[in-house]
Amino acid sequence: MEQRLTFPDRQRSLAQYRLRAEGYDSELAAFEPIRHSAIAQLGLNLGDTVLDAGCGTGLSFEPLQRAVGAGGGIIGVEQSADMLSKAQDRINELGWVNVTLLNTPAELASTPTLADAALFHFTHDILRNPAAISHMMHCLKPGARVVAAGLQWANPWAFATNWCVMLAAMYSTTSLEGLDKPWSYLADYLGKFEVSTTSMQGVYIASGVLMMPFDLARATASASLMPSTPADKMPPA
Structure with a gap:
């Protein structure tokens, strides 16, 4: 448990999603309404390019495709080759x-173009990695719409909800750090920032518009919190 109160762990995450990849789509079925609500808040237009950070098996691709059309584009970033293989199958x-x-890990992604919007759907480990957030924000156009959705702690007296959140987080993340405000690093880059929660408060949707220039002092301070990963521990691209 102590390890889960610190920064996300890439190697544990890769092992975690290697085991989950086969049944991942069915496991996430209950959260589809959250996904569709988050995507709707992106306000996408035909022809837009959208960045899907931590895209997993590509469950968001179909609603994103409907929003951007054949003239738009989707950039899916995912460090787990096992999950990305499922995404490629979906595309094919x-x-x-x-x-x-x-x-590739989010903080190392080299995108082919700057995106008009970004989605972070149940990507707690990315959201709690300041270097990853900083890099993803630099992959967006000024004024890009950004939406994140995921687990969060409910009010302290909501014992049943928080128990469910903890179990889900231990199954799907490598760190419980920041579950009180999972979006806090992201908020440093966004204007018109808003957070809404489900009726049980265990799931949030946060949204905003990328500010340019960034609040560099705050963003740089946040990014410096995440220790760099030695090259020999990086997963293959």
Whole structure:
């Protein structure tokens, strides 16, 4: 438990999602309404390019495709090759030609273009990695719309909700750090920032618009909190 109160752990995450990849889509079925609500808040237009950070098996691709159309594009960033293989299968099955997949940690992604919007759907480990957030924000156009959704602690007296949040987080993240405000690093970069919660308060949707220039002092201070990962511990791209 002590390890889970610190920074996210990339190697544990890779092992975690290697085991989950096969059944991941069915496990996330209950959260589809949250996904669709988050995507709706992106306010996408036909022709837009959207960055799907921590895209997993590509569950968000179909609603994103409907929003951006054939003239738009999706950039999926995912460090787990096992999860990304499922995303590629989805792309092949549906014949999409406007999706770019990047098998890399978020903080190392080299995107082919700047995106008009970014989605972080149940990506707690990315959101609690200041270096990853900083890098993702630099992959967006000024004024880009950003939406994040995921688990959070409810009020202290909501014991049942918090128990469910803890179990879900231990199954899907490598760190419980920041579950009180998972979006805090992201908020440093966004204007018009808003957070809403579900009726049980265990799930949030945070949204805002990328500010340019960044509040560099705050953003740099946040990014410096995350220790760099030695090259020999990086997963293969």
